[in-house]
Amino acid sequence: MTSSQKTESFFWAKTYVHLAAGLVISSIFLLLVMIFIFAGPALFDQGHRSIFTWQWNPYQGQFGILPMLMGSMILSVSALLLALPLAISLCSLLLTAPRRLSARLIHMVIRFMTAIPTVVYAFAGVLLLTPLVRFSFGGSGLSWLTATFVLVLLILPTMVLVLNSGLKPKLDDLCPQGLAMGLDRLDLLWFFVFPHTKKTFLAAGLLGFGRAVGDTLIPLMLAGNAPQVPMDLGQSLRTLSAHMALVTANEVGGAAYSSLFMAGALLLGISALVSLISRALVTS
């Protein structure tokens, strides 16, 4: 192969790499543009009243999606509130006893959990958890509480991974001197690492929240999908994501579609905000 041929072949390789990057970037743009363009008319056409209200009743012309927005928020926040302490204590166990059998078992299980499809979580949740909830709270068993428990399992591995990668370097730095002073690893973690890693906690919480808001199958199959704001943990609720799946599945019709696009735009907006903030936290 002569030298000019070789340059030629690298020219194509270089072009391919740049084209590929361009393609990926432009498809991300296309995604954002399409979602927001379709959501636009819902904002401007019918005034703000019909979409941003508290009543969802398509057969009487009421297309409010505020209950769904509320449902997404309270479900994700409650899952997060349960998952964060769990994730912190699991991560501490991994960090303070890395060689113990229990920690290795937890390692394996966390890795296994990242691989479980959300539809499988939801499927097992319906069969295992719903009867329990029905037995103790009455009703159908499809409720805020049920969906929260299963969502906790879904977001837990992500949060443990983020916490682990943020806390481990700091603890490792402190270890030789700290252990020599007679403190154990948990002391170091609790008194010296935790007070200085608020950003890591925040990033882990945000990522967990993002996953919880975006998940569709668990709320769809476990939360009962009544378009209302639940008053207690035993009541059913509907999230934005489940709402989207239901509207497309039932093909309610034209006016309902605008609520679908609005729900999509809201979800995309929330998740974009979450990724941008957690990115800023991690890089700063």
Next chain:
Amino acid sequence: MKRPLIFHVFRSSMGLSAALVLGCVGTLFFFLLLKGLPTWGTELFFGDTAPMDAIMGKAPVWEGIWPAFMGTLCLMTVTMGLVLLPGIGCGIFLAEYATPLWKKRVNTAIDLLAGAPSIVMGLFGFTLILFLRRAFFPEANTCLFLAAGCLSLLVTPVLVVNTREALEAVPSSIKLAATSLGLSKNQIIFCLAVPMAVRGIVSGSILAMGRCAEDTAVIMLTGAVANAGLPSSLWAKFEALPFTIYYTMAHYQSQEELNLAFGAALLLLFLATAMVALAKLLEVGHKLFWQGERPSVLQ
């Protein structure tokens, strides 16, 4: 040293939370295994149809998960066909060619995409079809190709980030030595760095395949249906394992139908776990080879 009460509470909560999570995941796994494993057999896949006829496509399968299984395989193949070249290319661009400013921009965009909920990707496909119907093709409809396109958007970040990290794991000393021997930048990238990173790139691709096998929300909005038979063309509706599980769970009438869902759920769980495990194995091997030390299993 005097430690506050909350410290002791926290110390004992570590074991408790571990037991709780182990208990939940263990129950879930063994429940699926106990209920799902007995259903495995030709009955589960092919129903009453003779297996050979079903595999050759001579006879339709009505009461089995064979069409859904084939649908998932087709979906994975088409998606990987669409996403491999752009995803890997974008990863190489990020690791080797991008200026710091572009690196920041592209990484932010990839982060946005990685954080976007999968149902939004499905909605994107849905809006595309509505747009095509209004503008060009009145008969456009959701189909296998559309679902694969949206799924490829979903798994792009996985592929890009893994390719980038695999390339960054190649030691800079090798690049330095190659430069001092007079190799050009392009030669170093395409003749040294990329071949050395191949194992990491393959691991990322397997991870991406796993993601596209398990995702349900995207295909729900872009053409998965309960009864379509074997996938007939790129422009037809199709069946897929995750959608079958969801649909059966929502509509089952008898224990037999529920058993079908159990079998499908266990199959999907095995498929997803096997892919993640394989990807992890390759990645650990890649890092072990180039960085000399065993990386933390969790990172």
